[in-house]
Amino acid sequence: MAETATIDRPQLSLWLEKGIGLAFPFLVALLVASLVLLLIGENPIDVFSLMFAESFGTQRRIAATLSAATPLLFTGIATAICFRSGVFNVGVEGALVIGGLCAAFIGFTLPAAMSVTLIPLAFGFAAIVSAIWLYIPGVLLARYEVDEVVSTLMLNFVAFGITGYLVNGPLLSEISGNNVTPLVHEAAQLRRLLPPSTLHAGFLVGVALVVIYGIWTRRTPSGFESALVGQSKRFSSAVGISIPTTIVLVMVLSGVISGMGGASHALGQLHRFADGFSPGYGFTGMAVALLGRNNALGIFLGAVLFGALASAGTTVQLFSDIPLDIVNIIEGTVMIFAVVELGRITLLRRRSGG
């Protein structure tokens, strides 16, 4: 029984350590931003409190923050699920875009009479296509040791090319000018949670996925196995875990989540697919995953943080003479220091002998 007492204490310190790890890049970013603000003669405290107010001050601002965080929940998990197995998948962006187009396609081509069944169909179709999309680099890595960084990065450009062609050609809307598909049927649009904000039901899907991800990592054999593969490939194969199977599994899961993220953004935010569908949600998702240390709660907080920065950025310069660039500086610095963790991951990959 003395055992149980000792189990809790280190876990508390572990949490503390995790908390500091999560906050560290953000604190450094605030410091850097403060320096810049002082240099241009602004009071950092004033600016930060304005930014805080703009992202969390009122219910509407909170809704805007969560709305901006929504795609990052998906891309954060999609990235983390691969990173924790040591699979350096940078193709979430492309899979998200492909998923968005697939969902929109279902949403405006199938008959409107199908009503709300359009939504699960669109999500499912997007998930399947994006899963196949990332299955390809997964198999290439697992079978033929094709470097996943190169293959997934290149697939992003393929995704931009395909979707760009389709929205400018075959799927171009006849009534709304350039580079967009027609709007999806009203029944296929995700409900807005707090109108007039754009926060939509996709946020709830994202939160549900974060919870499922948390359960998967901690409570299931395959979550356990994929974490072990990330810790040590040689150990994992020596205890009978198939490395190729695990790699393909996490890539496919990453594709499913990316696809659903694309569907959520298409059906909930834009109600269509448009060229420039994602301003880099997949890449910000990498920062979110690294900042959150692949931990479910950490990813949620990381997504909200980047959502807050995005929503504060859009309004802060309307109400003050602070340049929008200060938000970019904070975002950039957070990413750099989150990437410090990324350096650690790639180092581990080398040491475990790839």
Added chain:
Amino acid sequence: MEVQNAAHRDANQVSVRLGAEELSKRYGNIEANRDVSIAVAPGEIHAIVGENGAGKSTLMRMLQGIEQPDSGRIIVDDQIVSLSGPQRAFALGIGMVHQEFMLAPDLTLLENLVLGDEPVYRAFGAASRINWPAALESGERLAREAAAHVDWSRTVLTTPVHIQQFVEIIRLLRRGTRILILDEPTAVLAPQQVEDLFDLLRKLREDGTTILFISHKLKEVMALADRVTVIRRGEVRYSSPVAETDTDTIAGHMVGGLDTPVATARPTSASKIETDDVVLDVQMLTTPIVEKSHPLRGVDLHIGRGEIVGLAGVSGNGQNELVECLVGLRDSDGGTVSLAGQDITHLSNQHRRALGIGYVSADRRHEGLALQASVEANVIAGSQRKAPVSKGGFFDRKAMRQVAEKRLAFVDVRYGVLNDAAGDLSGGNQQRLVFAREIAADPSLLIVSQPTRGVDLVGIAAIHAILSDFRNSGGSVLLVSEELDEILALSDRILVMADGKIVGEMNAAEADIGTIGKLMVMQGGGDG
């Protein structure tokens, strides 16, 4: 020593071409080299022998300027030199042929030969044009001198290993190497190619090249070297002209005497082996020649129920490859492996485990454990899909904790809490943790490699007790160890492996260190 005031001497009168005086090097707690002194005379082929981990590589790295000694001096041409880096050593004429060749795989042999020192038509810095005809001419001349035939237009990738090695050697010579260090050069070669290499080295010796030759194959040392130095556990144990010594003496110094106290005695003949009760049967197992590994050249062995079979051998003679083949982590290209009558030659590691093979890896830090993962994860790994750890696809956290605690208690692993990283445990406890996991799966056969490496005396005793208990309860064990004492203490039957084959077998009762040691270092006479 009068070495210091030997300032101006003609190169011909040099007495020590390359030497080390009381070199010591320490990595953390491990003393890799302790007061190592050697002296290589000009035009001598000097063999350094010793087991893997004896400290040969550390010494070579220091002689090459890659590592700096903690104390001691390095001598080149009777002068004390400071080898600040590999470039400095290279400038002094020291060149090393590593086991892994330093050739660019996509370039041709000729390109590799001149790489870094290309003959040019007229020196214009970066704008100089390479004089390929001159390069080819110099390559042809060097090959002719060595009586070798080289197709210089092939890329390294498509060239056989022994030709690569040849190019590597003459590349160094072309660039002014006078002292050639070869790290186990014959490991990758077939017997005839070994002869060719030796002819080349003898010819180089005649031309005045000094050669330092690392090996653990005594037959080769006797055939080639002028002088031999034995390193064991970081110290020079023996040095003699080859003409004045014999393999038995060298072997004795290499494998050492009874300098590890052994805590457990061999159990009496309580466990009789039923010869028809064969658990593991291996026939004519072979593996392809792969770089950095020793191929198996037809291994035959069998292990009965309730029997510990010890596999002795100088490390690097195929033991690791055999172990990996048996547990399914390496592909074989011939022969069969069967477990309790079932052919498992082509089954995966996963499948073999399910059939009852347990595996204690020699590489505890990378293969036996995931050091950053928790003690719990390490002891559960492999059972994560089985009840009661997993129920209906989800973990039962409480049951998992109980299973982990039970397993850890069974072999008395000392740990703080289950969440501690496995890397935080001491070496002995880490190894017990590996045993805790492997034994819990209730295997019929345990394949155990170097179980007590880096483990203290108490840990050694505990691990030996675990193995004995396992055998006494009907389990079978293949015990691979570099510690002869360990093999003698635990085994019922002893096999000796050399050069990828089983070269000797004896009952433990009639085995002694001398006989085994001799079998270990004599290369089975070369009768295919």
